[in-house]
Structures are given as C-alpha cells and as structure tokens.
Amino acid sequence: MDTKWKKSRAAAGFLAFLLGISMLLEGALYFGTALTSSGSRRWISDSFQADWRDTTEFQGFISARLVQLITMGAGGDVFGDINGYDGGDWGLRDTKVRSLHNVMKEDLNILYRVEREGKELYSNSDTLTSSTTAAQLPDGYGFLLQFDGAKVRAWRDGVELDIYGDGYYRYQNIDEPYQWYVPGYKNFTIDEAGSKVRVTMAVIDEPHIFIRGDYGNSGAKEYNELYYLKQNLQIYRETILAHAACMGVGGALFLVYILLRKDKQRADRLLARGTGRIWFEAKLVLAFLLVFFCMPRTQYLGDVWQDLVYSDTPQSTASGSTSAATYDPETGEWASVEPVYEYDYSFEQAIGIGTAVTTLSENHGWLLREYLPQLADHAPGLLAVLWGLYLLIINDWRYNKKPWRHGVLGMLAARELSRPIQKQMSRLAGLTGLTFGALGLVAGYLFLVIVSNEGWPDPLWWYFLVLGPCMSALLLLVWALGRQKNIWTDLGALANHTARLRAGEMDRPLDLPPDHGLYQLADDLNHIQQGLHQAVEERTRSERMKVELVTNVSHDLKTPLTSILSYTELLAQEPLNPPASEYVAILEEKAHRLRAMVQDVFEVSKAATGQLPVKLERLDLGRLLRQTLADMDQAIQNSGLALRPSIPDEGIPITADSDRLYRVFQNLLSNALAYSLPGSRVYLTLTVEGEQARAIVQNTSAAELKPGVDYTARFVRGDESRTDGGSGLGLSIADSFTQACGGVLEITTEADLFTATVIFPLAR
Structure with a gap:
C-alpha cells in the first residue's frame, strides 16, 4: 500500500508540474501577445466595459458609418467597407452610392436618414427625421446621433454625450483612437459639400442578425457588422477570463508541484530510465524534428525579417528604377509619373552579420511583437517542443550521466567496455553507424532541396525514390547494430562470469x-x-x-x-x-x-x-590505551623493560567494543613483555593519519624472527624453543577481536624489530 501511495504521489507531482507549467506558459503567451499590441489592449479594455456602447470599437464603428453616410449625401466616392460591396467599378458614382445604400439598409441594427438641403436622399426608417429626439426613438433603440452639417450630437439612453471635449482631436497612435472620429473639431473641419448634409442615426440596444435572401443574384446575404462587434467583445471577454482561469489553475497546480517536488523526482528518474534506452543521436534528431515541425514556420520569420530589412533599405539600393513624365495636350502641362522600381534583391547576399546585428539591436521589440502572436497561435506545438526537450535533453542529462555514451559516439569511445573483443566490435559498429548517419543527413538535405525547388518533379515521387531507400537502410542498420550489441554484451557477460569464477563467486550461473x-x-x-x-x-x-x-x-x-x-x-x-x-x-x-x-x-x-558478541560504541582510543597501561603497570615493572608511550592528550574517537579492544592491546603488550630482548625498550605510539587512528606497538625480539611467518595464525610462536607455557593464540585472538570491532591488525618484522599496528577509522 505504501508503494502504491508513493507511485501515486510521484505521478501527481509530475502531472501538476506538466499541467501547471503548460497552463502558465499558454496564458503568459496569450497575455503577452495581447499586451504588446495596441489593438489588443484596446479590445481588452473594451470587452470589460459595462455598456458595450462605451467602447472605442463602438465609437470607431459609428464614426466610420457616419463618415460614410456624409460622403454618400455629399456625392463623394465611397469604398466597399460594408459586407456585400466589393469596391469594384460599378459604373457611375451615383450607382455605386445607391448600391451601397441597398446593402446598408438591410441592417436594421442601425436606422439612418440622410438629407441634403432639406431633401431626403437615403433612409431605412419611416419614423426617423432630422428633428427626432432621444425620447422619440423607436422601442429598443437607445442611442441617437445627429449631424447638422457642422457638428455632431449624440445621446445614449437620453443622456447627451460629450463628443468634442476641449474641441481638438487627438490620438495616441493610428491604431488606438480615444475620441470620436467625426467632423466638428477645431482641427477637423468639413468641406462645403459635406456642410449641406444632415444625418440622423439610431442604434439598437441589443443587435440582431438580419438576413436577406438575394436568390435571384448571389444567394442569401447577412449585414450584421454591429451584431458581430458586440458578440466579439463578449467572446473576447470570455476568452480573457478563460485564460486567466487557466493561469489560476496553472498556478495552483504549480503550488501542488512545489509541495510534491521530491515525489516528482521519482517520476523524473523513471522517465530518465526510459529515455536512457534511446540512442543519444536519436534523441538529438527527435529534438530537432520537434523544433522544426512544431515551432512557427521558419519562412514566416524570414518574411518578417525581410520586411524589416527592406523597410530599412534606401531606395538607391534598388536597381532598374525608372521615372517618367507625360505631356497632357489638353492642359499643355507635363505630369510626373511615380517611379517604378524593379528590385533585383538577393536576400542572402544583402544581409551580412553586421547588418543582422544592427537590425536586431534596433528592432528587437518590433520582431518580438511580430513573433509573439505566432507563438501564441502555435501554443500546442510550443508546449510539445518544451516538454520534448525537457524529456529528451534536460531530464535525460540530469539523471543519465554522460548520455552520449549510449549511441554511436559511445560505440566509438567504448569506454564502458573492458574486454578487447568488445571494444573492437563496438568501434566497428560505431563506424558503420556514423557512415550511415552521414548518408542519411546528406539524403535528407538533398530531399529538402529537391522538394523546395518548384521546378523539380512531384515531391512524393522523390520521397519514394530518395528517402525511401535511405530510411530502409537506416532501419536495417539499427537492426544490425542491435544484434551486434547483443553479441558483445553477451561476450562481456561471459568474460565477467569467468572473472567471478576466478574470484571465487560460485552462486550465480550464466543463463543463455x-x-x-x-x-x-x-x-x-x-x-x-x-x-x-x-x-x-x-x-x-x-x-x-x-x-x-x-x-x-x-x-x-x-x-x-x-x-x-x-x-x-x-x-x-x-x-x-x-x-x-x-x-x-x-x-x-x-x-x-x-x-x-x-x-x-x-x-x-x-x-x-x-x-x-560485540558491543560497538564510541570511545576514546587514547584513554583506552592509558587505562590498559595502568592495569598492566605491575607486569611492566616486573619485566625489566623500559616502556616508551606516546599518546596525544586530545581525544581520538573511534567506534569499537571497549572490552574486546582492551584484550587486543593487553595481548599485544603481554607478547612484547614476554618476548623482548632483556633490558630493551618497548614503544607504544598513537597517531592520526588522514581519517585513520593508528596504534603501534614495537619491540626488539630476543629470538631471531623468521621472515614470511604469519604470527596471527593459531598456535604460532615466535620462539619455538621456549617452554614458558604460551599457547600461541595471543596474536590470533588480537587479530580476531580487532576484525570483529571493525579494525585491522598488521604485523610486520624487520630483522629483530617486531611491529604490531592496530588501525581504526575515526568516528564521525
């Protein structure tokens, strides 16, 4: 149950990390795109207005419609901004205006009446007049606008609006107006023809869809710009709220990930074990394909870059430019004609490194604003690239040390293989893989060149002709390399098994x-x-x-x-x-x-x-030696030998059984007292070397010491001729007790000098 709970926490931590980062990144892209565009910022502000008629989009639409109606009344030229009118050459100007009126009048979301010098010209309402007040509007129409030939007045729900402010028209930039774009300002005057026109407009409170069936001509048509404007504002608001909620959920999931980040590491390790089985070169190819196919198309960046460079290119760089002037026989004047530039521009030749650096440094903000919408539109692809690179590169390199050793490069290096036959086969396979890999890269490059050239045959045909055999050869190579790897792996297992037999490991058979x-x-x-x-x-x-x-x-x-x-x-x-x-x-x-x-x-x-039985505990080795010397003081005095102890005052901590270790040094000192040359000296020295404590007992033997004798063996005596009753077990017991406490006893002899060294690691 505990294992299942850990697995569940690991999965939950990884999913919280994956979804949290994805939601936060997607929301950041969306809002980053919106906030870097003036038009998007305006839409954000408009979509959260309590009344959609307070928005700049509404002001802009009504202003454009008013200008169009004034132009129609003044007899000017109109353009096809309204749905259903293509702006083509419809004959005479009057015909074009009336055709536009026939399109506009079907949209009853806006009622209008256009008069010139008191005569009605165009109208789609029987009740609307130039003297209509806000109180006289039809039911459902709460917005009234009137143009008297000089100025505009507007009412919303019976309240008159301040159209002109201080009387001057201003704007932050051309994409973000914050005033009504209508004539009547001190710096926005009207011509004489326009001053004779009177326009009255009434706007519905809740726009509807109006459809006209024009089946005798081109079928049904809709004239619902105002309806879609309001709907788009609502949709935009819902989209913003949805992305904000998405970022909120993403933030909550990210907090969950922070709480479970240690559990998430288990999932990372599990994924790393999976990706560790993939060849390093294959992971690089997969990462490249992810970036190439999932990120916004590179040709889009090329177009943006080219536009930017062209915008900074002086006209003198254009070649083949021509300019001319024509003579008008009716007026007797020469009329200039705009020069025609015939660009002979090589994009690759024109842009050098210096130009690129300069252009990027001066226009990086513009490029970012151009590319951010592309990233936002390709958010799923961007997330696929992000998590693909996370799994194949970041997480894989985090837990799989030196991943390049698993693949063609690893085969060439063969550092993890110990047997010569393995190294030879591995390097042979690596060279084969490197050759086929280079062939695949060349074939892939040729394929891309071929399919990008419009003058060549059908790319599908070239796919089967060029890429098909290359892919088949690649699959065959992978199969052959896999077989070779199994062979050298088995050879290595066989050699390792032989080495284990030599070392004495007899438990595990080799199963093939x-x-x-x-x-x-x-x-x-x-x-x-x-x-x-x-x-x-x-x-x-x-x-x-x-x-x-x-x-x-x-x-x-x-x-x-x-x-x-x-x-x-x-x-x-x-x-x-x-x-x-x-x-x-x-x-x-x-x-x-x-x-x-x-x-x-x-x-x-x-x-x-x-x-x-051994009871290991932390003890001071120097204190133990001093206690042993004190207990053996009488025996030392009776021996007639001179003992020279050298024990530091500071504590030297080790981990051992005090009783067993006491017996060890008691036996070593007793052995020295029993077998030393009469009148000689016995040395007891305690030192610290690195992370080890070393206690050394040295004495000069009375009998000749034979070389190559194991004095820690049972029943072995240094002087076989002596009959003092010794059992020959003292040093054997000291060695056994030292090993039981986790230390090492070393016995060395040099001529008649007998040295016993007890080594213990220092306690932490």
Whole structure:
C-alpha cells in the first residue's frame, strides 16, 4: 500500500508540474501577445466595459458609418467597407452610392436618414427625421446621433454625450483612437459639400442578425457588422477570463508541484530510465524534428525579417528604377509619373552579420511583437517542443550521466567496455553507424532541396525514390547494430562470469537461451562452476567441523578443569610437607595455565564462527590505551623493560567494543613483555593519519624472527624453543577481536624489530 501511495504521489507531482507549467506558459503567451499590441489592449479594455456602447470599437464603428453616410449625401466616392460591396467599378458614382445604400439598409441594427438641403436622399426608417429626439426613438433603440452639417450630437439612453471635449482631436497612435472620429473639431473641419448634409442615426440596444435572401443574384446575404462587434467583445471577454482561469489553475497546480517536488523526482528518474534506452543521436534528431515541425514556420520569420530589412533599405539600393513624365495636350502641362522600381534583391547576399546585428539591436521589440502572436497561435506545438526537450535533453542529462555514451559516439569511445573483443566490435559498429548517419543527413538535405525547388518533379515521387531507400537502410542498420550489441554484451557477460569464477563467486550461473551462439561455452562454464562450488562446500564443511570440534572440546574441558582447580585449591589449604606441597603448587599453576589456554581456544573458535558478541560504541582510543597501561603497570615493572608511550592528550574517537579492544592491546603488550630482548625498550605510539587512528606497538625480539611467518595464525610462536607455557593464540585472538570491532591488525618484522599496528577509522 505504501508503494502504491508513493507511485501515486510521484505521478501527481509530475502531472501538476506538466499541467501547471503548460497552463502558465499558454496564458503568459496569450497575455503577452495581447499586451504588446495596441489593438489588443484596446479590445481588452473594451470587452470589460459595462455598456458595450462605451467602447472605442463602438465609437470607431459609428464614426466610420457616419463618415460614410456624409460622403454618400455629399456625392463623394465611397469604398466597399460594408459586407456585400466589393469596391469594384460599378459604373457611375451615383450607382455605386445607391448600391451601397441597398446593402446598408438591410441592417436594421442601425436606422439612418440622410438629407441634403432639406431633401431626403437615403433612409431605412419611416419614423426617423432630422428633428427626432432621444425620447422619440423607436422601442429598443437607445442611442441617437445627429449631424447638422457642422457638428455632431449624440445621446445614449437620453443622456447627451460629450463628443468634442476641449474641441481638438487627438490620438495616441493610428491604431488606438480615444475620441470620436467625426467632423466638428477645431482641427477637423468639413468641406462645403459635406456642410449641406444632415444625418440622423439610431442604434439598437441589443443587435440582431438580419438576413436577406438575394436568390435571384448571389444567394442569401447577412449585414450584421454591429451584431458581430458586440458578440466579439463578449467572446473576447470570455476568452480573457478563460485564460486567466487557466493561469489560476496553472498556478495552483504549480503550488501542488512545489509541495510534491521530491515525489516528482521519482517520476523524473523513471522517465530518465526510459529515455536512457534511446540512442543519444536519436534523441538529438527527435529534438530537432520537434523544433522544426512544431515551432512557427521558419519562412514566416524570414518574411518578417525581410520586411524589416527592406523597410530599412534606401531606395538607391534598388536597381532598374525608372521615372517618367507625360505631356497632357489638353492642359499643355507635363505630369510626373511615380517611379517604378524593379528590385533585383538577393536576400542572402544583402544581409551580412553586421547588418543582422544592427537590425536586431534596433528592432528587437518590433520582431518580438511580430513573433509573439505566432507563438501564441502555435501554443500546442510550443508546449510539445518544451516538454520534448525537457524529456529528451534536460531530464535525460540530469539523471543519465554522460548520455552520449549510449549511441554511436559511445560505440566509438567504448569506454564502458573492458574486454578487447568488445571494444573492437563496438568501434566497428560505431563506424558503420556514423557512415550511415552521414548518408542519411546528406539524403535528407538533398530531399529538402529537391522538394523546395518548384521546378523539380512531384515531391512524393522523390520521397519514394530518395528517402525511401535511405530510411530502409537506416532501419536495417539499427537492426544490425542491435544484434551486434547483443553479441558483445553477451561476450562481456561471459568474460565477467569467468572473472567471478576466478574470484571465487560460485552462486550465480550464466543463463543463455539454447539457440544462442555462446550457449555451449556458457554451459561448460556452468558445469565447471558447479564442480568448483561442490569442492568449496566440501572444504568449508571440513573447516566448520574442525572449528566445531575445537569449540566442543573446549567447552567439555571446562567442567573437569573446574573440578581440578577446586580440589587443587583445597589441597593447597592442607598442611602438607615437602615435596607434596611443592607438587600441589605446580599442579595449581599448570591448572590455571590450562584454563587460560582453554578459554583462549574457546574465544578463537567463537570468533572464527562469527558468534563472538560485540558491543560497538564510541570511545576514546587514547584513554583506552592509558587505562590498559595502568592495569598492566605491575607486569611492566616486573619485566625489566623500559616502556616508551606516546599518546596525544586530545581525544581520538573511534567506534569499537571497549572490552574486546582492551584484550587486543593487553595481548599485544603481554607478547612484547614476554618476548623482548632483556633490558630493551618497548614503544607504544598513537597517531592520526588522514581519517585513520593508528596504534603501534614495537619491540626488539630476543629470538631471531623468521621472515614470511604469519604470527596471527593459531598456535604460532615466535620462539619455538621456549617452554614458558604460551599457547600461541595471543596474536590470533588480537587479530580476531580487532576484525570483529571493525579494525585491522598488521604485523610486520624487520630483522629483530617486531611491529604490531592496530588501525581504526575515526568516528564521525
């Protein structure tokens, strides 16, 4: 249950990270695009107006319609900004105006009446006159606008609007007007023809759709600009709120990711294990394809860049420019004609590095504003690129160290392979892969060149002719390299298995399928391994029996030995005459020595079988040595030897069993006192080297020391001729106890100099 919960948290953390970043990025692109465009900023402001008739879009639309109606009344030329009018040559100007009127009158969202010198010219309402007041508007029409030939007055819901302000027309830029674009300002006058026109307009409160069936001509038509304006404002507001909500949810998910970021790392590692199986070169190709196909088309950037460069290019760079003047026989004057420039412009030749840097530094803001909408329109592709690069590059390189080792480059390097046969096969496969990869790149480049040239045949034909065989060769290469990799992997496993056999590992056989080429060799090795394993088990069983025998004998000797010691002590208390009393003293001494020997044998047996109890704790090695010297002071004084201790005052912490380690140094010092040259010196030195504590006991042996002797082996004595009753187990016990506490005992000899070194790592 706990494992499932961890997996769920890991999945939740990764999904929160993925969705949170995606939503925040998509929202940031949308609002970044909107806020960098003056038109979008205006739409944001307009969409949140309480009354859609307070918007600059409404003002602009009504202003444009008024200008058009004044132009129609003044007899001027009109242009086809209204749906259904294409602006073509419809004959005489009057015909064009009436055709436009026939289009506009079907849209009853706007009622209008156009008069000139008191005569009605155009109207789509029977109730609307030049003297109509706001109170006389038809039901559902709350906005009234009147033009009296000089100025404009407007009412909304019976309240007159301030059209002109301080009387001067101003604007921030041409895309973002903030005033009514109508005549009547001090700096926005009207001509004589326009001054004779009177226009009255009434705008509906809630626009509707109006459709006219013109089936005898071109079918049904709609005239609903105002309706779609209001609908677009509402849709734009809903879109903004949706993106804001999306960013809010994304922010909440990002907070969830922050809380689960440690769990999310488990999901990252799992994904890295998956991507780690993909060749490094394949990941690079996939990343390139993602960027190439999912990001906005590169040709769009080229067009934007080219427009920018052309806009900065002086006209003198154009070639083939011609200018002319024509003579008008009716007026007797020469009329100039605009020069015609015939550009012979090579885009690649005209732009150098210096030009590119200069242009980017001076126009990077303009380029960003041009490219941001493209990114916002391609948000799914951008997110695909982002997460593709995250999985293939960022996360993969984060957890898969040196990912280039898995692929063609890794085959060429062959650093992770230890066997010469593996390295040879790996490098051969790498060279093959490199060759085919280069061939694939050349074929791909040729294919792109061919399909981009409009003069060449059908690109689909070239696809099958060029790219098809290359892809087939690539698939064949991948299959062959996979087979080769399996072979050298199995060879490496075989060699490693042989090395394990040599090191004594007998537990794991090498399993290969029966149809494998190396199956027979692996089977022979498995049989050899099985035989060796049986031989080792027999030897181990024999050693175990020896140890158990010694342990049992030592244990069984304790009971009669205890009885002997007890009766010997009782005899020693009796008033015996010599030589009986002397015999009892000798018997007691030998019994005590036998008990010590049996105890030593018993402890060595427990250490050999791993049954020696050890209580590890933090202790000061210097303090332990000083305590040992104090307890052995009498024995040191009686030995006639000079002890030279060198123990630092500061603490040297290690981790060991104090009782067992005390016995170690007791045995080492006792060995030195027993076998040193009479009158010589014994040195005890404690030092710290790096992260290790080293306690060294040195003495000069009274007997000649033979080279190559293992003094830590059982029952080994330095002087075989001595008959002092030593068991030959002192150094063996010291070595066993040191190892049980986690340290190392090293015995070295140089001529007659005997050195015992106890090494322990320092406790942290």
